Amino acid sequence: MHPILPGAPWLIAHRSMLGVNKPHKITLNGRDYVLWQNQRGEVFGLDNICPHMQAPLSDGWICRARDTITCPFHALEFDTQGQLYREETVTQPLLEKLDLTVIGDNIWTYGGCEPKIPIPELIERITPGFEFVGIAGSKSIQGDFLSNILINYDYNHQNGTHREIFKIKAIEVNDYQENGYTTKLLQKVTRDDNTFKELASNPVLFTVPKTFVNQFEYSFPSLTSFIATIPSGQFIQIHSLYPETENRTKTFVLVFAKIQNLVLKILLKNSLLKAVDEVIRQDTETIENLYPRQKPKIRLPNEEIMFYAQKLYQEW
Ligand code: FES
Ligand SMILES: [Fe+2]
Incomplete structure (x- = not known):
């Protein structure tokens, strides 16, 4: 779909909605994303569609030690940059990252669009x-x-x-x-x-x-x-x-x-x-x-x- 109000900042979650190391699915302007927060309070966001056979990553699980998300279908693991996780090899990102700005407990995104107005204070x-x-x-x-x-x-x-x-x-x-x-x-x-x-x-x-x-x-x-x-x-x-x-x-x-x-x-x-x-x-x-x-x-x-x-x- 053509994005609604492209370039608007959207408040997509508050930290308390994410829990810790739990996948959280959101849909914004027709696209699904998965968010998660690790035990240090860092928040990550990726496209939710597994690049292997299109399973929803939000049904998968998080590896706390490696900051990765595992697909629920064939258990491939992706890191916070959207790269396939394999020890010692760095691949090209296969998943698009969602741009996130975390202000205090609030998680904002422009959903991949060029910002048109600032995040409100x-x-x-x-x-x-x-x-x-x-x-x-x-x-x-x-x-x-x-x-x-x-x-x-x-x-x-x-x-x-x-x-x-x-x-x-x-x-x-x-x-x-x-x-x-x-x-x-x-x-x-x-x-x-x-x-x-x-x-x-x-x-x-x-x-x-x-x-x-x-x-x-x-x-x-x-x-x-x-x-x-x-x-x-x-x-x-x-x-x-x-x-x-x-x-x-x-x-x-x-x-x-x-x-x-x-x-x-x-x-x-x-x-x-x-x-x-x-x-x-x-x-x-x-x-x-x-x-x-x-x-x-x-x-x-x-x-x-x-x-x-x-x-x-x-x-x-
Ligand atoms: S569909 Fe995700 S690992 Fe196969
Ligand atoms: Fe009302």
Whole structure:
């Protein structure tokens, strides 16, 4: 396939998703790759197709001592440069390497394309002082990249897609700023009361007041982030999005928190990750059920930002 947004930096994994010496398969712009992290924290990426008889290397295994991956079919071994591993002989690389840039715990790639824009520094800028809680909402969504990115820039779907979980009554968008591939805004959310049953099944709701402010920042096209400030502390969600194929999009969310109260912190961690999983599940369901895109015949408030993202996509 022709790559979607060639030259964009994509956040393809967080270290915690890789484990140690375990093959991890990703698909980017129609190509499969295998990634792995060794015990020293070095991360490698190769084409996933074995050059012998095309078995998926990600089903193979890693040799810890030699930093090699072994094909599951005939057990040929390849080193981190994609060369066939034979003691004392160096062959030509038979497998293409995937370009990787590891920044802290985050693994970025341009997927073999010439970089067009730099890797955003958003994560390093907004997370200091926060604790990494975990990864949530990891999903491969049946839907093109544009539909997936637009839902992240859409301030009117809370009362439809997410009606049950947060009981949002109103959303006000303020302070919208555009600056090239970066956009920022403040979102003021007003919620309805939750029933006891809702609170019991989702304890995160106990900490969410009737009104609160989310600070959104987007680094088109790969990242959407927001900082939610509530009386007991702050949460950050950073959504990564990348095109797997023309009609499949991968997403996962890095979750961070800053909560002073230790008991609350322990209580909230799991329910926070669960809540993010649920939000992504609801978004996925919406995207997967859309009919093919047409020009909308109705406009809602605050849709400019969505059309701005669409313009960035179309004019890339
Ligand atoms: S297919 Fe990989 S070793 Fe034969
Ligand atoms: Fe959503």
